[in-house]
Amino acid sequence: MKFIDKDINNSKIKKEEFHLFVKLADSYFNLGNFQKALQYYHKLSEISPFKKDSEFIGDNYSKIGNTYWQLSDFENSLKFHQKALDIFKKKKIKPKIAQTNINIGNVYQSLSNFENALNYFLKALKIFEEIGNKYGIGIINNNLGSVFLSLNKEEKALHYFQKALKIFEEIDYQKGMANSLNNIGAIYYKRKLLPEALKHFQSALAILKKTGSKSGIATALNNIGDVFADSNKISKALSYFTEALKFEKEIGDKYGISLSLRNIGNLKMRQKNWKEANDFLEKSLEIAREIDAVDLMKDCYLALSELYAERENYYQAFLHYKKFSDLKDKIYDIESEKKLSELQIKYETEKKEKEAEIYRLQNIVLVDANKQLKREIRERKKAQEALQMSEKKFRSLFETASEFIFIMDKNLKILEINPATLRHSGYTESEMLGKKIISFLAGDCKKQFHDFIVKPSAKNPNSEIQFIRKDKSLIIMDCSVSTIFDKKGKLQFYYAFLRDITRKKEIEKMKNEFVSQVSHELRSPLASIKGFTSTIIQDKNMDEETRNYFLSIIDNESDRLSRLIENLLDISKIESGYIKMNFEENPVQEIIELALSHIKPLAEEKHIQLMHSFLPKSPIASFDRDKIFQVLTNLLSNAIKFTPENGTVKVGVQESKNEVELTVEDTGIGIPANDLENIFKKFFRVEGPEIQVRGTGLGLAIVKEIIQSHQGKINVESEPGKGTKFHVFLPKKVKHAKKNSDS
Known part of the structure; x- marks a missing residue:
């Protein structure tokens, strides 16, 4: 990697080396390191040995456009996709014109500009139909269905999902068939046409079992469980949710595990098995909190509130419903506020307080807020979609980053750590969570790090610290910190990013030692040459034998200096890799x-x-x-x-x-x-x-x-x-x- 990073700036690189750089850029993209991928894609456009090959340039523009899309920089994404489209149109490369139209359509769909998204998807569809590319036609039909579903046009969405299914069946594309069946089943489920939904979910499950996709199998099992739950077939629903939970545990899908636990907890409530219901819902809530899955947290708080209300524990019911209500980034409507006020009244009745006054005040709040809420619901929906996309991208970066990433509370206690931290530090998750980050820093760095966070300086946005690994070895880290505040400006979290610079510091030390050694070695022969030369010049009456002796010393020291310089040049070339080897x-x-x-x-x-x-x-x-x-x-x-x-x-x-x-x-x-x-x-x-x-x-x-x-x-x-x-x-x-x- 070091060799490549150094040579990427060389405008005279060979073609075979250039292809290696292309693969490296693609690898960064596939690993989710989009900033690094973007840097390489841009540089490849400048140093490409194929500058006359406009098709290659178009492909690179497409990659840049897709990378900007992943980074939510939609303006630049559209700019580079349009450049690629212009090149492919000029070269009349129909498959690439179609794919670029899909890329542009995806960007517009992310911007909720569904009219433009449909326009570009339909352009791509027309091309795929012209060239007879059934795989592309199937993909486009699924994309069109997704757009119409976002527009709440279920009939049109169903039409396109069914077309996609038919095409994928013709070409025997298993993954596409399963996706289409799940999409169709979701529409029937939404319409409460449960037998039709069940049939499509079961067909998707059968295909996914053949492909061995455990995540897909778990999704299909949960879908089927939902249908049986809505059909009041509790035992069957429980069996499907339990089987889904097994697959989710195998693949470590924490969101899926929390979802299945929530589903099972809800069914246990319907069976009035309060203890088991409480256990499953608490486990689901614990995992949802761990991964910050707000939608699942909201559902668990609501279910637990209902559970406590059924058992006449109105205090706990009120507390859990309050937590449910506070999660306003999901839902906030009149019914939830009304139920909150009812629970408050019951609780206050037990405490012999003024229930009528509280009820009246709550209703006044509801009446005054009603119009505002209707406007906010639409705005929140858009904000939620953007937040979900941002969270997905952050989670991808968090999981794949090579740096240490810590999420800490305001007291510097560690709330979450990324896999790279565990991998390179040697600690387990349980050994780090809940502990203060400074407990993992060397003595002199503890106060330095605390001051760096508490009293940040614009002049010094980074701090150098020493991190103690589990085996007691020290890593020198370059640290930067971001602070997260709530809407009221109250500090909520710290995000700390630590990059290992141990090797860099070692190289700096070696460089300084090398310069010092070279200076010393050069100084010795130069001092001899200077000293004897000055003596010869100053002593005009020096006898010839002494003069010749001094000149022989100067000659020997000159040879020594020449050998030293030659050796230095040789070892420098070999170490840097810039010496020719003819094997x-x-x-x-x-x-x-x-x-x-x-x-x-x-x-x-x-x-x-x-x-x-x-x-x-x-x-x-x-x-x-x-x-x-x-x-x-x-x-x-x-x-x-x-x-x-x-x-x-x-x-x-x-x-x-x-x-x-x-x-x-x-x-x-x-x-x-x-x-x-x-x-x-x-x-x-x-x-x-x-x-x-x-x-x-x-x-x-x-x-x-x-x-x-x-x-x-x-x-x-x-x-x-x-x-x-x-x-x-x-x-x-x-x-x-x-x-x-x-x-």
Whole structure:
């Protein structure tokens, strides 16, 4: 992901890489990360290698339009869908013209502009009919039925749902058949034509059982249960609701579980089984509260109010009906207010208070509010639909986000957490809910976080905190907080969004350490060059022998500085992935012989014997000749440098099924045990009085990076005073080898 995020801004990317970016953008969309998907779709339009391919551009505009639709930015959604439509019309691509008309129709339906929605759906239908696309015709008929149902034109809605069903039956599209049957059944149920509704719901259930869709099966079972409940067949209704509950528990559908529990509770009330009714309704209410399902909460409060009234517990009946009445975002009509006043009167009678006065006051309120309520009901209906859509999108984001998301009350107690928090923190839901969020923060961060929330600053909208995971490890998080107020301006909730920046902070630390190390390493040779040069310039009478000695030091330090810069450039290219690797199949022993001949003069200077242990037939492996040559010469030169005169350096080769092992062994001074784990780190050098050779401290770091870029590995064993042995393991085949460009 890091590689892709970095290269998305490269306008000269290859076509195969571009297709990878397209798949990544689509994946973000499918995962519900619409903001990220939108960023990629827009960028793809700018860097596309197919800019002359207008069809591709049209497809990308369609994706942008659909993403804006998911984000409820309907203006931009229509803008990009219209751009796509213009392209497809110019290219005369009928299937894509039809699909774009559907997309535009969906946007207008979301805006409750049903006239325009119908217009575009009918345009799409005409095209699908022209090209004989039955699947598309079926989908459009279902869409048309949905629009007419929203307009309360049930007869027309039924007509289109039935047409869709017939088409899906012809092409044997099971999912479409089940959806159409459920839609038709819902209309018959609404009309109280229960036998017809039952027949269609049962047909949908039979199809869904074949497809194995557990959520669809649960919905159909609940629909059938509703029909039997309305037919006063309580036992049958109970069996269907109970079976639906079983499927909903299997798939973890909390809304469905709460719905089925509510249905069963209502039937238990009709059987006057008050205790069981109370248990089922309380369980339903508990889950509804957990997922903030206001419609189910409202139904449960109403049912419990009626239950307590039947048992003559008017105080509890009043409390539950008050809660039901307070949920005004669902319904608020004259009957509910009237019933509230009646319950108040009964309760106040038991308390011997003035029932007549309360009744009169309640009716005065009702009369005064009647006209206003009628206007508000229409407005609330539209607001409810928008709220439901917003809640659905928030829930999708909440469930799929990779960040930690906390919903907290005004005392910072955790009310809800998203799956990513549980997944990455190691805690269970029960271990976090009800606890204050600061109990999961490191000591110094508790007050900082509290002050950040209580005293927010416009200059610092984010705060950096340390979160304690269950295994006691710390994660560095970037935190932002939103506050939710009610209509009166009273604080209700906090939403905290925490993003893991631990890796980012580690990289910043490594960068700072690297800059510090590089500065130190460059300063040393530069200081020597500067010092000796100044001495030569200032001392006009310096004898020639001293001058030549100083010049030789300057020459050596210049070489050292040059090697250091070359090594820095090499390791920087390798680590960033911008160094060319030419993977080819080569005989391994051939490259070893080349490295031995190259290093031979250095060995002869110290009278060191070079030896090798080869196999009868050289193994073949896939590697970059130049880079592996660099690895071997580095290991061999190190072995010679740290081996006393008249010592031995030996190279060996072993072969297994999938890899080749190279060994470089010397009889040198060895490496202390406590230094072994550090020798591959940048700028690390073994220190000691016996060390006579000064290097850059980058050679072995470069060796390790090259081996890892070959998907291989390197390790070392050593004993001070006896020698060192390096083991290099190269795979015979490099998987998915990529050729990167030089920077």
